[in-house]
Amino acid sequence: MRKIWIFSILMIMLFMMSGCSQKAKPVAIDEKNDKCDTCHMEVGNNSFATELVLKNGKTLKFDDIGCMYAWVNEHKKEKINTMFVRDYKTSAWLEADSATYVYDKNIHTPMAYNVISFQDEKAAKRFIQNNGGTLLTYDQLAHHTWERNKEMMMKMKHKKMKHGKKEMNKHDNHMGN
Amino acid sequence: MRTLGWICFFVFVLPLSVHAKEIQTIIDQTPDYGIVKMASGVYDESLILSKPLTLEGVGRVTIRSCRLPAVVITGHHVVLRNIMIQQCRRAESAALVVTGHDHIIEYVQIVAAKRGIQLNQASRTSIAHCLIRGTRQDNGIDLWDSSQNIIKYNTIKQVKDGIYIENSNKNEVKANFIHNSRYGIHVMFSDDLMIKRNLSEHNLAGAMIMGTKRTVIEHNSFRQNNRHVHSQGLLLYNAMKTSVKKNVIAANRVGVYAENAYNVQLIGNYFLRNAIGMQWNISKKNYIADNSFVGNVYDAQAIRCFNNTIIHNYWDTSLKLDQTGRGFSAIPYRADPFFLALTTNVPEYQLFFQAPGMLVLQKLLRSPDDEVMIDHAPRMNALKIEQTHRLSTDPLNVNRMSLVMIVGSISLLIMGRKRG
Known part of the structure; x- marks a missing residue:
């Protein structure tokens, strides 16, 4: 009888410990209540949204990958469990270290950091083939400058204008705002 | 031609x-x-x-x-x-x-x-x-x-x-x-804008000004922007040299929220019945003067703000003592950062807003003066503001409502006595 008790307590402890070491999960975006923890804008339930789960279990939400990295750079003492980004095409959540990134000034994101994320490296390369841009790995992203160069954005817009109305509509669709 | x-x-x-x-x-x-x-x-x-x-x-x-x-x-x-x-x-x-x-x-x-x-x-x-x-x-x-x-x-x-x-x-x-x-007026990465005499109400935010320089925001009404727990009348983010003058900022969740705001002139605005009048975060070299804070649950909060000038504002809830008879109080007003610092990390603590224990803690854990926005000479009386847009609940409405309620109560009393 005593052995059964000890075994049960050990099992419970094991279960609890396994629970503690469970990986963090992304939380659904609630457009009505969520705001970006950096820029304070509403977080849209789209492929630009990102999340960061701290070791203490708190989840922070951002409307742009750049806003998430701005928070990380400002809060270097905070212990981060997992960072989540979304696939540009499907909006599926994925861990930031498993994603492939594309940076280009021509890509419009809600806060103009111009970086998008892909689950599949091939899809990222396909995007670059069609639209231009630079491929970035998760490690390279840590050294990215995160500059928002609005003059460059203006130049790109001028380029876009030359492509006519179709491209204008594309801008509308790409805008996260 | x-x-x-x-x-x-x-x-x-x-x-x-x-x-x-x-x-x-x-x-x-x-x-x-x-x-x-x-x-x-x-x-x-x-x-x-x-x-x-x-x-x-x-x-x-x-x-x-x-x-x-x-x-x-x-x-x-x-x-x-x-x-x-x-x-x-x-x-x-x-x-x-x-x-x-x-x-x-x-x-x-x-x-x-x-x-x-x-x-x-x-x-x-x-x-x-x-x-x-x-x-x-x-x-x-x-x-x-x-x-x-x-x-x-x-x-x-x-x-x-x-x-x-x-x-x-x-x-x-x-x-x-x-x-x-969603947002009444939303500005991003644009300079030298003039935003005047607009009325923005019942939105998620009255106006959002982000990544701008030299924006002029005058004589606007940002009111009843309180649909969202994070709603603001006016949000300034990365806004430089902004002039915010003579606006009516009423009945919002937060009247003005400013972050990374530098050289902002916040002058002669009327903050009325907001849950929080104004919140400042990581902002410096701003000039906040001659504003009136009336009927807000909490007038002002500021954290990580340095070298700001805050003077001659009217705070209706503050203790006032006019020693010189020049219309300014000798008792300074402190925009204590304690509650904002607490709720920034754990928003759930907002439940303890104005709780007696929280006020005691705020007094015990007094923030150093260089981290606090202090109005050293608050006004004794609020400045009159030219109202471009009529406020929805002006005193006339309140008087009318009071009259209706008094007449109603007396009628019910008389009717009740007659039946008795």
Whole structure:
């Protein structure tokens, strides 16, 4: 009888410990209540949204990958469990270290950091083939400058204008705002 | 050349049953600076106005378009007046697309499924007296790379952002009424804007000013923007050299929220009945003076703010003592950062707002003076503010309500006594 008790307590402890070491999960975006923890804008339930789960279990939400990295750079003492980004095409959540990134000034994101994320490296390369841009790995992203160069954005817009109305509509669709 | 054009004055009044294709043909045949008048009716056509002329509706003129923009304006000196534009639900583009310069768009009504008016590389264009109603999917008036435009006397409702301005400098936004939308006025990465005498209410935020320089925000009313737990009357983020003067900021969740704001002049504003009057975060070298804080649950909070000047504001809840008789109190007002610092990390602590224990803790854990916004000479009396827009619950309304309630109570008392 005593052995059964000890075994049960050990099992419970094991279960609890396994629970503690469970990986963090992304939380659904609630457009009505969520705001970006950096820029304070509403977080849209789209492929630009990102999340960061701290070791203490708190989840922070951002409307742009750049806003998430701005928070990380400002809060270097905070212990981060997992960072989540979304696939540009499907909006599926994925861990930031498993994603492939594309940076280009021509890509419009809600806060103009111009970086998008892909689950599949091939899809990222396909995007670059069609639209231009630079491929970035998760490690390279840590050294990215995160500059928002609005003059460059203006130049790109001028380029876009030359492509006519179709491209204008594309801008509308790409805008996260 | 323009005068010559007006001499060659052409007027076409189109019959009600005219075939849609003929409108574009007539527009194309009209000489520069001519006038095309459209008679009452519904026109299922997408029009392109690419040369200087006036397209004017006589009576009730409706242009309907689904896939393409109903009207595209390019070139220069185009006038579009007294037209109604209707988009169907499956519309893919803006109802009215404008590029070029020196256009006038006035008395245009737009029922938009997507974007109302898109200004794309447009300059010196005036949009006035227009009514835009959307479906909250897209912006009412959207400016991209468009400068020196004037947007005035428009009513915009049920859209995403009422007026969205990005990468567009030196624009004037005056006397517009924006309500029931996400953000009333949303500015990003644009400099030298003038935002005056607008009324923005019942939105998620009255105005959001982000990544800007030298924005002038004067005589506006940002009120009842309290739909969201994070709603603000006015948000300043990365805003430099902004002038915020003589605005009425009333009944919002947070009146003014400023973060990374430098050299802001917040002068002579009236903060009335907000949950939190103003919140400042990581901001310096700002000048906050002659504002009146009346009936706010919490007047001001500030964290990580340095080198700000805060003086001669009126705080209705503060202790006041006028020793010199010059109308200023000798007791300083402290905008203690304690509660804001606490709730920034754990928002759930907002439940303890104004709790007695929290006030004791705030006094015990007193923040150092260099980290606190202190008004060393608060006003004894609030300054009078010129009201551009009538407040929804003015004292007259309160008096009227009180009178009704007194009469009602007395009547019930008399009726009750008679029955007894």
